[in-house]
Amino acid sequence: MLAFGRVEAHVTRRQTPKMTAHSTTPMCIGHRATGLLGIPTVSTDLVVPFSTWQTFHHATKNRRDPDIIAVDLTGITEMPNELAVDGVAQRPAQLHQTSEHLDLYPLTVPCGHIFRMNAAALFTEVESDEARDLKICAGGDWHMAWYCNGKLIYHTFTPAGNGRNPVTVFDHDFILPLKPGKNLIGVVVVSGGRGFYLKCAEAPADVAAKRQAIADAEQAHAVKMREQLQGEAKISIDCGKSLGEYLRAEQFQSISLNMAEPASIDALKRDVGHAKFYRAFGCVHGDLILDPSASIPEHRDEQLRAISAVTDEMMTPIPMAGVNEVLAGTMPDEAYVDGLTTALTHMRNQAPNCRWIEVFNESECGDALDTAQHYRFYQLTYQAIDRINSACPDDPPLLLGGPTPCSFNHPRIKMLLKLYAEDTDPRKRLDFIAYHQYLFSMEHNPAIVTGECEQVRAWLREHGLDENLPIHISESGIFPTRNGSEQYSKDLVCQAAGVLSLHFHYVQQGILPYQWTWFHANPRKNMFVPTVYRLDHQEDGSSKPSDPIRDFLRPHCNDDAGRFTPFGNANRLQAKLYDQRVQASASPRNDEGLGMYVLATREDDRIAALVWNYQYIRYDDPQPYEATITFDNLPAALRGNCRMKRWLIDEQHSHYCVDGDALSQVADETIDLAQPITVALQHNAVTLITLEPA
Numbered sequence: 001m002l003a004f005g006r007v008e009a010h011v012t013r014r015q016t017p018k019m020t021a022h023s024t025t026p027m028c029i030g031h032r033a034t035g036l037l038g039i040p041t042v043s044t045d046l047v048v049p050f051s052t053w054q055t056f057h058h059a060t061k062n063r064r065d066p067d068i069i070a071v072d073l074t075g076i077t078e079m080p081n082e083l084a085v086d087g088v089a090q091r092p093a094q095l096h097q098t099s100e101h102l103d104l105y106p107l108t109v110p111c112g113h114i115f116r117m118n119a120a121a122l123f124t125e126v127e128s129d130e131a132r133d134l135k136i137c138a139g140g141d142w143h144m145a146w147y148c149n150g151k152l153i154y155h156t157f158t159p160a161g162n163g164r165n166p167v168t169v170f171d172h173d174f175i176l177p178l179k180p181g182k183n184l185i186g187v188v189v190v191s192g193g194r195g196f197y198l199k200c201a202e203a204p205a206d207v208a209a210k211r212q213a214i215a216d217a218e219q220a221h222a223v224k225m226r227e228q229l230q231g232e233a234k235i236s237i238d239c240g241k242s243l244g245e246y247l248r249a250e251q252f253q254s255i256s257l258n259m260a261e262p263a264s265i266d267a268l269k270r271d272v273g274h275a276k277f278y279r280a281f282g283c284v285h286g287d288l289i290l291d292p293s294a295s296i297p298e299h300r301d302e303q304l305r306a307i308s309a310v311t312d313e314m315m316t317p318i319p320m321a322g323v324n325e326v327l328a329g330t331m332p333d334e335a336y337v338d339g340l341t342t343a344l345t346h347m348r349n350q351a352p353n354c355r356w357i358e359v360f361n362e363s364e365c366g367d368a369l370d371t372a373q374h375y376r377f378y379q380l381t382y383q384a385i386d387r388i389n390s391a392c393p394d395d396p397p398l399l400l401g402g403p404t405p406c407s408f409n410h411p412r413i414k415m416l417l418k419l420y421a422e423d424t425d426p427r428k429r430l431d432f433i434a435y436h437q438y439l440f441s442m443e444h445n446p447a448i449v450t451g452e453c454e455q456v457r458a459w460l461r462e463h464g465l466d467e468n469l470p471i472h473i474s475e476s477g478i479f480p481t482r483n484g485s486e487q488y489s490k491d492l493v494c495q496a497a498g499v500l501s502l503h504f505h506y507v508q509q510g511i512l513p514y515q516w517t518w519f520h521a522n523p524r525k526n527m528f529v530p531t532v533y534r535l536d537h538q539e540d541g542s543s544k545p546s547d548p549i550r551d552f553l554r555p556h557c558n559d560d561a562g563r564f565t566p567f568g569n570a571n572r573l574q575a576k577l578y579d580q581r582v583q584a585s586a587s588p589r590n591d592e593g594l595g596m597y598v599l600a601t602r603e604d605d606r607i608a609a610l611v612w613n614y615q616y617i618r619y620d621d622p623q624p625y626e627a628t629i630t631f632d633n634l635p636a637a638l639r640g641n642c643r644m645k646r647w648l649i650d651e652q653h654s655h656y657c658v659d660g661d662a663l664s665q666v667a668d669e670t671i672d673l674a675q676p677i678t679v680a681l682q683h684n685a686v687t688l689i690t691l692e693p694a
Helices: 207-227 262-271 286-290 298-308 323-328 333-350 371-391 411-422 452-462 488-507 532-537 548-556 566-575
Strands: 007-010 052-059 082-085 088-090 093-096 101-103 118-128 132-148 151-155 172-178 181-191 197-202 234-245 252-256 275-281 311-317 354-358 399-403 432-438 471-477 580-587 595-603 606-614 625-632 641-649 664-672 677-681 686-693
Touching: 118 132, 118 172, 151 172, 172 181, 181 197, 234 595, 234 606, 262 298, 262 566, 275 298, 275 471, 286 333, 298 311, 298 333, 311 471, 323 333, 323 371, 333 354, 333 371, 371 399, 371 411, 399 411, 411 452, 432 452, 471 488, 488 548, 488 566, 488 595, 488 606, 488 686, 532 548, 566 641, 566 686, 580 606, 606 625, 606 677, 677 686
Parallel strands: 234 625, 252 275, 275 311, 311 354, 354 399, 399 432, 432 471
Antiparallel strands: 007 082, 052 093, 052 118, 082 088, 101 197, 118 181, 132 151, 132 172, 132 181, 132 197, 234 580, 580 595, 595 606, 606 686, 625 677, 641 664, 641 686
8 A cells, every 4th residue: 555654734824725636537547447347327417516616746666454444544624735754745736526526647747657556635615504424425546435524434444445446425424523614524535556546426315226326237237248248159161261360469478587497488489489579678787878888798798699590570678777866866967878778788799680769668657757757768769879870771670669558558658759749859760669468367358458559659649649559468468466266276377368368459459569577476377387586486576485476386396497378388388370361250259358269270271260268256156168179161171070279277277286297189080070060168277179171
């Protein structure tokens, strides 16, 4: 949990602060949070008793117990014009509320902090002719606390969180006891993983009925989505209708160089093949940015050369070394460009195919940079790249792109394009767009990414830029940070089917997402079985070695870094697909993107089809299928008898916690394709079928 830290209120003579933010329109952060699941909303004519809020925003990377209210407004009975936050005096902004939705995102501009990076203290005044109870209904993304005349009235910090997602104005109701005259209302809001807003209004007499109507609408939606998964599972493959080259997502890997253990590199090259792209952290040495004369340990360059040898091209984010020094004024811009030029040159000498450079990684998180600061370093980076490209005109040029936020639809993407279009420096370059995409616990529907490609193209056109720039989803997955269930073994299979589904919707748009990742502090994401050492030591800001999943996995791990997880085995199955994709359809699949999928390919007289049943972590109500697979326009060599091989990934097969890390081949037989093939697929099961002449 994030917190203001120690906060003191300083009440000064009342002034009208300068308006620095104004919002009347809901904005969602990262994913499209409002209307997330397509659930109907209940129409309302609500009275909003608040108009202008005096607001204090604080962004921090610290996490605290979510049961602790982020900032205590107890005892503040007069409108403050200044708050001391962590010892720093802050002046307020104003937000105007014209509907029940108060968007707090403008408080974070220009930085755009998200992902539990925000805490806000809001103050407004209410006049009352007499002592009376003001009944409020409210919801907040994701924690809120309400004060009236310096007393805590209601909060959602214990138990932690709003309790309903998407948030609605009817989620909570309580009484604000007003006294005659002026009353100071204070609210604390702490952002969630996807949004930063407050919904509030005067509670109508039928607030309970409206809350129930929303619950009924949610239930009806859930029933509809469930009904769409019912019925006979049918897979239809037209072997004679080519869709062109199959875009091979398994050949786009995203890792950190410290994951590049020889056993992992060898296993992936052997079973998945030579990659088209590796995106790797750590290729640019931050030590050289800070000191161009620094020496680099040989093992780091060995790792870089080893990865470079197994892929056609490489992408890397530059580290944030030197950023604080530049911002503090202790490192001149020219010195930063010198250091970055040295670091990029060193990288290029070790790995000539490492040409795609991202300006930072998720720079809106952690030590966040605002958009103007980010573009300042984007400019410094293209200056360094221009030096290198100019010095070596016969070599393939270094390429530059970004902004690589942690989710799609982030204002950083649009702001980069705006600032770039306005930049008059002839050295500037924008060679690709990069961002990340994850599916969150309440946003497990992979179909949510449909249309992202066209939206990016529209933003490029809006600024007069090349709408055909490559788009790279340089990290992707379904379990962000430490998300997942407590049914760890099932989560590992869910990762395999879930990433396939997310990537399916990207491939449909011609976008190539990267596989993230070989090893992670959240082992659900792993492509390789974690070694015992990694279980004991690997951690990041959201997952520690004490995470209970580590104890569950420990009996199934050893020191071999080349063993595959179900997710890794799904990559191995993708590698068995052929290069020409053919028309195929799968049903049932609901509007969220849960259900049956198929990718079918052909090479001469051979057919390969990858089929899976993705339903996220709905383990309490799984939907298995007996899927019937039919083939039309078969090659002549496959008419009649042919040889069929089949591999399977599910909770009992190709699963290192149950069946070992090898791919489980469950069929190798001669069949007659005059009859459909029938296969049983459990919840989140993945199967590959290959057909060749007998």
